[in-house]
């Protein structure tokens with residue numbers, strides 16, 4: 001909770017070389033040294049000196065006036081420029097987790113130009129997955145999502161061509177009906193439940209990869225069912241730090257606007273309301289403003 005933050009550097013430790021007081025930075029949701037073999041391979045969430053913000057301990061979360069960032073040189077990304085609009089600030093915040101996570105799903109699933117892509121889930125990450133699939137050149141993007149119209153609207157704005165709102169076997173049938181019975185060339189699993197995982201693998205075309213970023217909850221993958229169709233799986237906690245430099249450029253040049261997932265903005269004193277709104281699906285994702293700086 002609260003592992004997604006952007007902010008201004010207030011103080012630097014003696015081992016920090018690349019950052020200075022006053023720098024405006026975005027953080028990934030995990031810290032990493034940027035130098036171990038896992039970081040070099042682009043899997044910063046598996047850094048041997050890393051950890052996740054907002055889970056207590058060393059790097060406590062961003063729902064606070066101040067946060068201490070371990071391995072700051074390896075972790076933080078400095079944003080060039082100043083005086084950004086509210087929209088741009090929201091989009092920079094989206095890069096700390098949801099947009100980077102949706103992008104990881106699309107990259108892991110191997111989305112390429114001309115693909116028909118299935119995105120399972122239309123929460124903030126699923127919607128970011130839609131935007132990412134479009135960035136990677138998908139021709140058709142089919143969302144398997146909720147019945148919430150506000151989410152459909154944003155999904156369509158970001159490139160979804162079809163939205164399926166039924167679930168389970170019905171959803172699988174519906175997707176197959178849209179793809180001549182074959183299924184999708186690439187699948188983004190952005191939920192992590194047993195049902196969403198089963199659906200994701202069931203709608204994958206032979207040879208397709210399921211890029212999964214939903215934290216698994218009681219979900220299992222059928223070894224035999226995936227075997228005969230040569231269906232693969234990649235993904236896990238997104239190495240947001242690996243994608244932030246390129247996604248930052250895309251935000252600053254205006255080619256993506258992932259901050260649109262934040263449809264509620266409040267402050268630390270009203271944070272419980274934000275959680276309630278997200279829990280009751282009145283909001284997709286809440287932005288918490290801690291300081292005016």
Ligand SMILES: [Zn+2]
Nearest residue numbers: 033036039047
């Ligand atoms: Zn590392």
